[in-house]
Amino acid sequence: MPFNETCRMEERVRMLSDYDSGNWSVSELCRRYGVCRDTFYAWRSRRDSGVSDWFVDRSHAPQHCPHRTAEGLKEEIVAMRQRFPDLGPRKLLAKLSRQAPEIVWPAASTIGDILKGAGLVSPVKRRRRPIDQRRPYAAVTAVNDEWSTDFKGWFRTTDQQRIDPLTITDGHSRFLIDVRIVAPTIEGAIPVFTEAFRVYGLPLAIRCDNGAPFGSRGAGGLTRLSAWWLKLGVEPHFINPASPQENGRHERMHRTLKAHTSRPPAASAAEQQDRFDAFRWYYNHERPHEALEQQLPAEFYEPSQRPMPVQAEDPWYDADHQVRRIRNSGEIKWKGGLVFISEALIGELVGIAELETGDYVVRFCDLDIGLIDRRGRFSRFAPPRPGLREPAEPAATQNLSTIIPVQNVDHQPG
Template sequence: MPFRESSPVEERVALFREYETGAFSVTELCARHGVSRETFYVWKRRRESGERRWFEERSHAAASCPHATAGRLADRIVATRQRFPHFGPKKIKAWLEHERPEVDWPAASTIGDILKREGLVEARRRRRRAIAQGEVAAPASAPNEEWAIDFKGWFRTRDGNRCDPLTITDAASRYLIEVRIVDPTGAGVRSALERVFKDIGLPAAIRSDNGAPFGSTGAGGLSALSVWWLKLGIEPRYIPPASPQDNGRHERMHRTLKAQTTKPPAATVAEQQRRFDAFRHHFNQERPHEALDQMPPVKLWQSPSRTLPRRLDDPWYDADHEVRRVRPTGDIKWRGEHVFVGEALAGELVGLCEHDTSGHLVRFCGRDLGLINCERRFLRFAPPRARLRIAQETPQTGEQ
């Protein structure tokens, strides 16, 4: 036969049944049941109060909380979240402080609790972050020091048409310069960039991945598009292969763009472009950014001082260089032989200067493209690839 088990409720009832017999003193009863005299008298007062279920535990929750957030503030927080469903607690707090600076808004953690209580927060699995490596270059610190360019992954609108959004951001201010649906070709990107350069101006550098149409596997990693950038005085900067984290600011913007404009896709390409235009205004003018002290990018953005020139001149080389024009087939005439240097440079002037190895360096607009050795063979160089010093970056959060 198993041992008999009892609950605290049954023990309290038994305690006072024994008390009513008068056979035991309070001290003896407390010793038999393992409670203090203070506990006995607490439950005795509960029993004598006439409460029907006196033997049950009461809630230990505070009856009132003088520091609780006022209902009107909680309602405003919930309304802001409903207006901007992709804002987290930090951005909601920054937005409300900008709109109503005279109000003492609760902390971001309290705002998060309010959103969770109202069912406005979805639990997200946290992934362990890999250890960062390769600190080489510092990120841009001023507007137009560096822009970032990329295609957000293509998708189809609901009518079945393919959509390739080209995105351009300023690295320092996070300003979203352009989101435009274009053909994913060198001509399509150049046409979009010409409009941007005419309307806004020229940056000092543009960071991109190594794929077409931004880069290539040819000399110096140059494509026809990046050759045009060099002639404009814009330095092409390529991230290491398979390293999207070295363009992390831009990739983070892509995640927000995808969440707010493509789930689900629009019915047509024209409607999708209108979504992108509305997102760009919201991202630049309204959305606080944690890395900018919760200011929107427009507060830091400044237009470039350099403008698009009316004509492009050939690059200049000093007297130490021999100059050759690249033929349409991508080769040059050198010491009586044809040496292939790259079709991306077709029609352009390159400079050749002597190198310590008895060969000649091939340069274009100050960038070393490769080496012609003594056997008249061209040894192409890979593009310089500098990793960002990510230790200075603001850690990415799911709320950014």
């Protein structure tokens, strides 16, 4: 028992003992012990009632509360939490309201108190909130405006097989399109995207990081995978290096995926894939989402109206472009010599347009990937990252002939 509480109880016993001695009046005792007359009479009445622990503090909770949650509702709330142990009060309220809309369920804060009273809430150390920064990603206003993709961090199953899950989500509806165990390579990723495009159609863009297999340090930041996206009419949106917060919606999904499927890991890769498939159904069709006002991603998502073509056509360029097909060496024939462009674009057509300065801009599909100067040297362009981070003081913009302004240039040759 706390020390202060023990002292208070001893004072009450002494106060009534002094009163019984007849040496003190009630007013003098009240001044001596620092209580009012009503308090004195209350403790005297409690002692005279014959209760053995009359000097102990009693609960101040009301004996009757007309707004108290019925025991039946509490049991249903606890049962739902036990069925979905990862869901918090707001998501539980959404699921309960969906399951029984005719019932007036308690507020999310009350549900939290019920879970805490049932011992279903683990205390979490509060962290200091970081300073918010400007949202780095562009607004997504409709389904299939932008998908997000990444490889979740690898881990091993209990039989020591390495697991590299490739994940794809829709940025607007948060719909989890796929979670697939594949090699973290271009060859491993292309079949997954092929199947996703066939089932759900083509998005307008895909947000990804700048590393393999999605991005590179080559011309335009392209790999064979992102170059294939461009040919299909899907624009790659590269985040800045070491900036996973710029794909924060997708990274938050990874946190839930990890908690559900890899703690602990499965016994084998096949069993782990079964967990991923079950999680995908749960995430899309059962788990309410905060960003959707506790609705389900499957209720918001619908396939794209742009079907995947049977074969990706070569890009078309304006008449003022010279067209070259990149050789197996990554080079093109240019003014009697060879100029290296990119190994990621081997076999692809690029368009080359002359600038007023006498230099030539090289374009693949709608993306400017580099510049050939008058001496025949190629300087690659850095990957475009519009709307993510303000560039440094820009150099004087060169005037292009019938094409959009050139993006930032990485002046390292080759």
